Amino acid sequence: xxxxxxxxxxxxxxxxxxxxxxxxxxxxxxxxxxxxxxxxxxxxxxxxxxxxxxxxxxxxxxxxxxxxxxxxxxxxxxxxxxxxxxxxxxxxxxxxxxxxxxxxxxxxxx
Amino acid sequence: xxxxxxxxxxxxxxxxxxxxxxxxxxxxxxxxxxxxxxxxxxxxxxxxxxxxxxxxxxxxxxxxxxxxxxxxxxxxxxxxxxxxxxxxxxxxxxxxxxxxxxxxxxxxxxx
Numbered sequence: 560x561x562x563x564x565x566x567x568x569x570x571x572x573x574x575x576x577x578x579x580x581x582x583x584x585x586x587x588x589x590x591x592x593x594x595x596x597x598x599x600x601x602x603x604x605x606x607x608x609x610x611x612x613x614x615x616x617x618x619x620x621x622x623x624x625x626x627x628x629x630x631x632x633x634x635x636x637x638x639x640x641x642x643x644x645x646x647x648x649x650x651x652x653x654x655x656x657x658x659x660x661x662x663x664x665x666x667x668x669x
Numbered sequence: 670x671x672x673x674x675x676x677x678x679x680x681x682x683x684x685x686x687x688x689x690x691x692x693x694x695x696x697x698x699x700x701x702x703x704x705x706x707x708x709x710x711x712x713x714x715x716x717x718x719x720x721x722x723x724x725x726x727x728x729x730x731x732x733x734x735x736x737x738x739x740x741x742x743x744x745x746x747x748x749x750x751x752x753x754x755x756x757x758x759x760x761x762x763x764x765x766x767x768x769x770x771x772x773x774x775x776x777x778x779x780x
Contacts, residue, residue, distance in 0.1 A: 563712070590766060601673075601758050601770030602713070615767050649712055653766060657703065660712035 561586070563652050563661035571667045572640050580635040580664045584652030590614075591633040592658065593625060594649040602649055608633055640668045672696045673761050675771035682778050688746040690774050692759030695740065699761040703768070704733060704744045707756045716757075717744070749778045 564583045572578050584591050590609045594602035604617035608627035627633045631652075637644055645668045651658040674693045682688045690704075700721040705713035719726040719733045719742065726733050732745045746753055756775050760768040 565712075592766070592768075594768075594770075599772070601675075601760075601772045602768070604767050604769070607766060615765060617767070651712075651768075657715050657718060658766070658768060659715060660705075662710070662712045 563650055563659050565648075565650050565661035565664050567664060568662065569665045569667075571669060574640055574642060574668055576640050577636065577638045578640060578666060580648050580650075580666070582633045582635070582650030582652075582661060584631050584633070584650075585659050588652035588654045588659070589631050590653045591627055591631065592651045592653070593633070593635045594651065595619070596647040596649060596663070598646070605635070642668050644668050671772075673759055673769050673771040675759055675774050677774050678772070679775040679777070682749045682776065684751055684778055684780050685748045688749045688753065688776055688778065690744040690746075690757050690759075690776065692742050692744075692771055693740060694742075694761050696761070696763065696769075697740070698763040699769075700764055701762040702733070702735060702742050703760045703762070704731075705758045705760060707758060707773070713758055751778050751780065754778050
């Protein structure tokens with residue numbers, strides 16, 4: 560079992576650009592959540608997808624959007640990047656109580 | 670508003686001794702609590718969890734205690750090992766699968 564895989568692992572973007580991050584959930588998991596972890600902070604919930612629909616959303620602006628595909632994989636899109644969007648973006652998959660995390664994508668906005 | 674708080678940013682413990690990591694929460698709707706461990710350049714790894722209907726859950730060297738009246742939980746690691754050195758996050762859920770994390774405690778276990 561490959562677990563939760565995310566790509567790319569690192570990314571550098573310029574302010575104002577758009578970025579797409581990808582996540583493949585653990586085998587058998589149908590729910591994908593995205594989190595943002597800023598330096599020195601705990602992960603913060605962005606949104607969650609289940610059956611290709613956004614089921615819950617945290618306190619993030621509309622610049623953050625997502626998608627879930629029929630195979631349960633997911634994408635996180637961020638438009639009009641700001642310097643403050645620099646963070647580790649974590650994907651978690653679940654099918655029950657425990658969420659399993661990927662290694663994250665380190666996004667740097669310059 | 671920080672609903673889950675880990676007030677100790679760091680903890681240093683000698684190998685073989687007990688490590689106690691603490692976590693406080695404010696939302697009484699939380700009914701499931703988890704501890705995650707995170708190494709640099711890796712995602713958080715699930716360690717142990719506890720439902721609000723229990724006050725203790727044990728898994729090997731790891732035990733989590735929940736005090737609902739005080740809205741407090743703790744993670745005990747006995748005996749501590751150098752490989753336990755990492756950042757530990759407490760997280761809580763209100764049955765919506767959304768996790769609310771604390772800011773983490775960096776544990777260092779020295780020989």
